[in-house]
Amino acid sequence: MHTNAGNLKKGDFIHYQNAIWQLQKAEFYSPGKGSALMKTRIKNLLSAKNIDYTFKTNETVEVAQIDSIEMQFLYKDGQNLHFMNERSYQQYQIPLSVVGDAADFFQEGKKYFVYLQKDNPLTVRPPLSVKLKVVATEAGIKGDRVTGAKKPAKLETGVEVQVPLFVKVGDTVSVNPETGEYVERVKT
Amino acid sequence: MKIISNTQNLIHYKVLLQVEEAVHKFMKKKGFLRVDLPVLSPSLIPESYLEVFETEYRYLDKRQKLYLTPSPELFMKRLLSEGIGNIYYLGKAFRNSEPSSSLHSSEFTILEFYKINADYLDLAKEVLELLQFILNSLRRHSGESRFDRGDFGQARVTIQNQTSFSKWEKFTVAEAFEKFAGISEKELFDKKTFINKAKEKGYRVSGFSYEDIWSQIYTAEVEQKLGTRGFPTLIYDYPKEFAALAKLNPDDRTAQRFEFYIQGVELGDCYTELSDWKQQQSRFKQEADKRKKMKKINHPIDKGMTTALKYGLPDCAGIAIGLERLAMIFANVQSIQQIKLITVET
Numbered sequence: 001m002h003t004n005a006g007n008l009k010k011g012d013f014i015h016y017q018n019a020i021w022q023l024q025k026a027e028f029y030s031p032g033k034g035s036a037l038m039k040t041r042i043k044n045l046l047s048a049k050n051i052d053y054t055f056k057t058n059e060t061v062e063v064a065q066i067d068s069i070e071m072q073f074l075y076k077d078g079q080n081l082h083f084m085n086e087r088s089y090q091q092y093q094i095p096l097s098v099v100g101d102a103a104d105f106f107q108e109g110k111k112y113f114v115y116l117q118k119d120n121p122l123t124v125r126p127p128l129s130v131k132l133k134v135v136a137t138e139a140g141i142k143g144d145r146v147t148g149a150k151k152p153a154k155l156e157t158g159v160e161v162q163v164p165l166f167v168k169v170g171d172t173v174s175v176n177p178e179t180g181e182y183v184e185r186v187k188t
Numbered sequence: 189m190k191i192i193s194n195t196q197n198l199i200h201y202k203v204l205l206q207v208e209e210a211v212h213k214f215m216k217k218k219g220f221l222r223v224d225l226p227v228l229s230p231s232l233i234p235e236s237y238l239e240v241f242e243t244e245y246r247y248l249d250k251r252q253k254l255y256l257t258p259s260p261e262l263f264m265k266r267l268l269s270e271g272i273g274n275i276y277y278l279g280k281a282f283r284n285s286e287p288s289s290s291l292h293s294s295e296f297t298i299l300e301f302y303k304i305n306a307d308y309l310d311l312a313k314e315v316l317e318l319l320q321f322i323l324n325s326l327r328r329h330s331g332e333s334r335f336d337r338g339d340f341g342q343a344r345v346t347i348q349n350q351t352s353f354s355k356w357e358k359f360t361v362a363e364a365f366e367k368f369a370g371i372s373e374k375e376l377f378d379k380k381t382f383i384n385k386a387k388e389k390g391y392r393v394s395g396f397s398y399e400d401i402w403s404q405i406y407t408a409e410v411e412q413k414l415g416t417r418g419f420p421t422l423i424y425d426y427p428k429e430f431a432a433l434a435k436l437n438p439d440d441r442t443a444q445r446f447e448f449y450i451q452g453v454e455l456g457d458c459y460t461e462l463s464d465w466k467q468q469q470s471r472f473k474q475e476a477d478k479r480k481k482m483k484k485i486n487h488p489i490d491k492g493m494t495t496a497l498k499y500g501l502p503d504c505a506g507i508a509i510g511l512e513r514l515a516m517i518f519a520n521v522q523s524i525q526q527i528k529l530i531t532v533e534t
Contacts, residue, residue: 031411
């Protein structure tokens with residue numbers, strides 16, 4: 001299916017330069033000379049890389065038919081993340097290489113949106129923020145007042161992140177899965 | 189389409205009011221006469237890159253098509269050719285087929301002014317003075333010697349202070365393409381070479397005109413870099429294809445047009461006005477043909493204006509500035525919607 005770039009909106013999927021991209025931003029712009037334009041930020045579905053691209057509004061763009069289906073995350077192994085469609089009970093695998101660092105933040109039993117093209121899984125939408133329990137970390141060193149001092153902590157999914165010294169085993173912390181960085185301690 | 193009320197924008201809206209007030213004061217001080225003009229007209233100037241709003245006058249069996257003016261230019265040029273002198277308009281203008289975005293709204297406030305016996309670069313000096321005048325008046329209003337903050341009663345708003353209006357950063361269009369897009373002057377003006385260069389850069393060229401591709405590269409690679417180095421940027425001498433109503437330079441390939449930018453936002457568009465009525469008529473015809481080809485609304489061409497030009501438009505330069513965009517810079521906000529109390533969004 002084709003459309004004019006002028007019709008694109010946030011969330012749409014398109015084929016561009018032999019890859020599938022999702023629109024993160026689409027804004028009309030008319031420079032008052034030549035064609036009107038659609039300024040977009042597009043995210044490569046497989047590499048998760050964002051680029052800015054300016055289309056002419058009357059430029060034809062191939063729309064990618066992508067289904068986004070909510071599925072239960074089962075487990076992670078050495079190569080893949082495993083999901084199950086709870087309606088069909090069909091299982092799908094997504095390679096770790098596609099998901100990148102965010103793969104460490106999926107929680108078993110929780111639901112995530114899996115992107116499929118003709119029932120072929122492409123990738124999964126990583127959670128925007130995750131709240132995870134600290135399962136192991138050294139006790140805070142008393143008297144250490146260095147601002148911003150951090151220590152490693154192991155979280156319930158097995159991932160290790162740097163946290164402030166006051167964080168204890170049993171605390172729940174919020175982490176940005178894209179950067180793998182600690183955001184804040186959350187009250188439970 | 190929906191109507192959105194944004195009373196949380198009151199402090200930014202007040203900056204818009206201050207900017208408007210400063211504009212009136214500046215124009216009065218400089219001896220420009222304010223002209224109040226219709227926004228409904230039975231005929232317009234043909235401009236291929238704009239779409240218009242069409243409506244209808246009705247009385248009994250009488251029907252007459254009317255158009256909302258996309259700029260006050262046609263009326264102002266009539267007045268100029270009748271010898272009215274320096275004039276300005278600050279009021280509404282309407283542009284169809286432009287979906288709401290951070291820098292676009294179908295209805296907006298335009299400041300347009302014309303100066304007799306001046307060319308585009310003379311007018312650039314006036315614009316710089318105007319920017320400085322607005323900043324000073326916002327400073328005074330804030331009641332502080334430092335100008336970075338204005339107090340508008342309810343909350344404080346940061347007045348744009350990253351840009352100094354003491355001078356222009358100037359580039360010709362050719363220099364800007366060379367510097368920011370790596371396209372040489374030779375490549376820029378030779379249509380075939382330019383299109384090949386665009387193709388090399390990965391742009392879709394098949395089925396598109398030189399103007400379309402030019403516009404795409406300009407927007408994608410040049411525009412966002414303008415007005416970001418501490419001074420507003422003046423970008424001038426456009427290829428003649430982009431200046432339907434501007435006087436040509438002696439090189440015969442560029443026209444006396446400039447635009448100016450602050451923080452990557454285009455704020456104004458200025459021409460040394462074309463006063464040769466024969467040239468004007470032939471350009472009108474080209475623009476009207478383009479409109480027809482692009483299946484745009486087929487409005488009557490304003491003949492009165494051509495007649496007026498025939499009797500003589502004085503040598504003058506004119507500029508149009510988007511008031512909302514200008515106020516956005518001073519209010520330090522990123523979209524038109526943030527400085528309006530009510531917006532209608534597409």
